[in-house]
Amino acid sequence: MSLTETTVLAALAPRPARFYPQIGSTNDAAMEWLSQGAKHGSVVIVDEQVKGRGRLGRTWHTPPATALILSVILRPDAAHLPQLTMLGALAICDMLDHLDMEHVSIKWPNDVLVNGKKVSGVLPEVLWEGKRLTGVVLGMGINVRIDFSGTDLAHHAISIESALGRPVQRLDLLKDLLERIDFWFSHLGTDELFENWKRRLTTLGQSVQVENEGRIVTGVAYSVDSAGALLVMDSTSKLHRILAGDIGLGSTG
Ligand code: BT5
Secondary structure, three states: OOOOHHHHHHHHHOOEEEEEEEEEOOHHHHHHHOOOOOOOOOOOEEEEOOOEEEOOOEEEEOOOEEEEEEEEEEOOOOOHHHHHHHHHHHHHHHHHHHHHOOOEEOOOOOOOEOOOOOEEEEEEEEEEEEOEEEEEEEEEEOOOOOOOOOOOOOOEEEEEEHHHHHOOOHHHHHHHHHHHHHHOOOOEEEEHHHHHHHHHOOOOOOOEEEEEEOOOEEEEEEEEEEOOEEEEEOOOEEEEEEEEOOOOEEEEE
8 A cells, every 4th residue: 555645644543643745854844843832652754755864964865655754753751862762773673573574683873774784764853942852853764665776875775675575565564663662662761672772782792983072983882871872992991982973893893
């Protein structure tokens, strides 16, 4: 079944949802809705996103009708903000498990991988009103049937259908994913959420290179803490706490 306003709104009712055949970025539309008072759990879904954003000004690439592109509006307690990226990646992993997908993992902090290739990215964005948290927009792009062959991403990206070898319905994935987001949202701040996220990380134990406060740190990804920071141990056994960034993986250390 294709994604249309009628099919999406009917499948998700009574959850508040907005569907667009084409949009610049679901995160931008959801941020605007949040600022206008959208309820917790509201969701923006599109068939085609033409100005998808990644982190640090990067681009998220999605041809029409080939991906699940959504932004969920959440109203967590500010104390739980560090777990929002974990929540998104975990919910996607659980959805993939439910499809019997094998070799699902998380590359710190927010990439969901299948067979070591990126199947999904998560982009949480936070809206404040002065010192008060208005809410969070959790943007997720999930590759369902994008053909990456011959593109720059061919060696780094993968789609659900090519990994599974069978077709899937985006509407079924959407409903399942939203239930899993609700589940993990109700576990924000718990050890269960943190431990499940940590268990999925492929990064731990690997040699990594990461930029921290303008300097490149090389070492072994030693652990993560409950705020989601990566702890990297360098060759002098000094621990570096990396809150956000991009890691390059070296050989297993
Ligand atoms: C992310 O950024 O992984 C977060 C992507 C979030 C996208 C969603 S879609 C719905 C919502 N609305 C938005 O506007 N954004 C969110 P980052 O870690 O910076 O990764 C970006 C990099 O991933 C790019 O520079 C490419 O190398 C690669 N990339 C781009 N498109 C991809 C795709 N479809 N599959 C796999 N990798 C991709």
